[in-house]
Amino acid sequence: MAPSYSRQNGFTLLEVLIAFMVLSFGLLGAVALQAKAKQASFDSMQRAAAVALANDIMQRIRVNDSVQLSSNYKLTFTSQTPLNAQRRCFGAQCSSAAIAALDLEQWKLAIRARENTGTLDDTTVCINPQSSAGTQGRGFDVEVIVSWRGRQKIKATDETKAINCGTNDDQRRLVVLNSFVFARGI
DSSP: OOOOOOOOTTHHHHHHHHHHHHHHHHHHHHHHHHHHHHHHHHHHHHHHHHHHHHHHHHHHHHHTOOTTHHHHHOEEEETTSOOOOOOOOTTSOOOHHHHHHHHHHHHHHHHHHHHHTTSOEEEEEEEEEEEOTTSTTOEEEEEEEEEEEOSSOOOOOHHHHTOOSSOOSTTEEEEEEEEEEEOOOO
């Protein structure tokens, strides 16, 4: 007796095509997930650089804690702000204003170095020291804002939109660092 074969021509080919489509959608999803992870990683790197730069200038302000802190450090500049001539305070006695000028020039160079590596684009920095109430002009609330342009759009909160530093659009990113500095020197 001869074996009986049923006629199901092309059924295996149809299974292979369906499996290939399912695999294709899975691979597309994995690629999209990888792209999103890469964007998030870049945003994280930008934020970490901005926090490090803001912390750096805050520590420089703490070291040069004179009562002229407000006039020495209050300024806004961008990454396109021209640099002044290189200042030096090494080996000589410098005033707090000269130290502040050196700090700011070195910090502008650090901002530009970060920008050259692709970390922070269109950087604007705002330093706002204000005399603190009840400290007889010797205590300062210092706010350092680092603003830069991110790669993708985000929806900002009303509180973030109210911060006036840099261009206020839907690609702006901000790091705000607040601290209290008590001035020792006179």
